[in-house]
Amino acid sequence: MTSIHKSYHVAKNDFIHAGEASIHVKNLLKSMNYNQDLVRRVAICGYEAEMNLVMHGGDGELSVDVNSERVILEVADRGPGILDIELAMQEGYSTAKEEYREMGFGAGMGLPNMKKNSDALKITSEPGQGTHVSMTFYNKG
């Protein structure tokens, strides 16, 4: 089955527009009458991913691939990469700059939240090579 695919550019340090891609994705799913819980989970993960791009990733891309059975959210950036993925998955672990934390971001909940709210999460990252995160959400009707 073919799917609907969309991608959005997310710019580094752009806190003003952070979240807009997730809002688009959310509205796309809403207009296709996906169940509220799935839409909510995708939106939360999308926003966390966008914030990661804004704070760590450098410019990057958020893309969504939708068919009637599942939603795949993918985030790719050309940032510094993650040194220790296992550590990065722990709640409260953060490498965010002090200035971001002062703004109330970078609490170290981003990846854990993405894991918690998606049905499957896969991260591939090499230091210096950027990070790729793929999240799948199954449509349970």
Added chain:
Amino acid sequence: MQEEKDAPRHFFVHTEADLCLGCSLCVKRCPTRAIRVRDGKAAVKHSVCIGCGECIRICEQGAITASTSDLNSLSSDKISIALVSPVLYSQFPGILPRDILQGLKSMGFTHAVDMAYYFEMFQWATAEYVSRNRKTGESPWPLISPVCPVVIRLIVHRFPSLLPHVHPIMRPVALMARDVLSQFKHHYGIEGHDILLYYINPCPSKMGIPKKELGKGTHSTGALGINDIYAELSRQIKHLEKSDKIPFAQAGYEFEQCTSGGGILWSLSGGEAEATGLERILAVAGLYETITYLEKIEIGLFRDIEYIEFRACREGCIGGALNAIDKYLAKSAALKMSKVLGVGTRLNRERVLRLYDSNWFFPKVSPQDLKKIGGQQEKTFSFEEMRLIEEIVRIIDGKSCGACGSPDCRTFAEDLVKGEAAPEDCVYLELRGIQNTDLHEKLKSLKKRP
């Protein structure tokens, strides 16, 4: 345009075909995409209109007006009572609220009742609910103020997943209508049918208060725009100034519930937020700002905020489309008057809490009922329909010119798929050379759908 079968009984706006140029300014402005230009004239899908008044504001021809209640009934043998939004006071700089209430009586209202008392009731109940919700977690944060009816309808239409956030206390005007009705029934020893309530306010939503909120044996409350009565009320107030003023102490029944500086502040953005005394609270005003915030709440933001006061109009209700004077003049007048009257609380908290525990503040309508009152939810599409919409948008690759009568290319594509527009309405589709393609056949067949 034909009236839709499922349209609600109340139409918020009315279009004047003779004046309409079909310019589509209103089409592009409408937050619920409820307007199209059809046969050169603006046509409103009333079932998705939320009564925000943006089209009234933007129309340069004055071709769109609010639907209004009829004032003729004031001369009838029924008791007519004006429920007065504090915004009315801001329209008469330098005039005391009690004189404005008196002016309403000179106009023919049997009584004119100020809202300040009910605002205070509401703010105590809100503070109580928030404090209990911290323990019970019954409602998700942030709570959304139930006060602005346009915001509530916007939520029903575009953000139904946020309905559980709507603060479940009755809004002040509903508390007021119910209480005033019961007091005057008792006072006159008559039935609710013989009392007509008119809510005087600047809001094109014109909803008044539905019967459902007030109980059996009542009429729904009518609503009058401030601009409907402004000229006549001004005359009456001028006349009052010439005649002997009523001594303060004899101002009558109304004065017992007469306004406070705090009540007047409710007409401005932030007045409700200020009154609750909560710390983690925001006041957001303006339709597009409100939409942005609702979008963000829907992606999980603002969970650390307890309450958000939303107003669809800029600067709050003084920015309502049916006011008589400019919103910044009104703001200045309201701020001055609130200083003259002074802010502070007057009610006995223990008494309010007793009412709270007797469920006095809780409406009989649930969020599910709100859906019914608030109109239709946005139409959704199947996966296949959505693919078609995406394909059409990609092929048009236009600039949302609006020549087709829809607000933008995406909405046009949706209209096409719904069978509400035809391929030839779009100037681009022809140019892209889709004649004799599968898509063209598919689009033509869509048009034939019932």
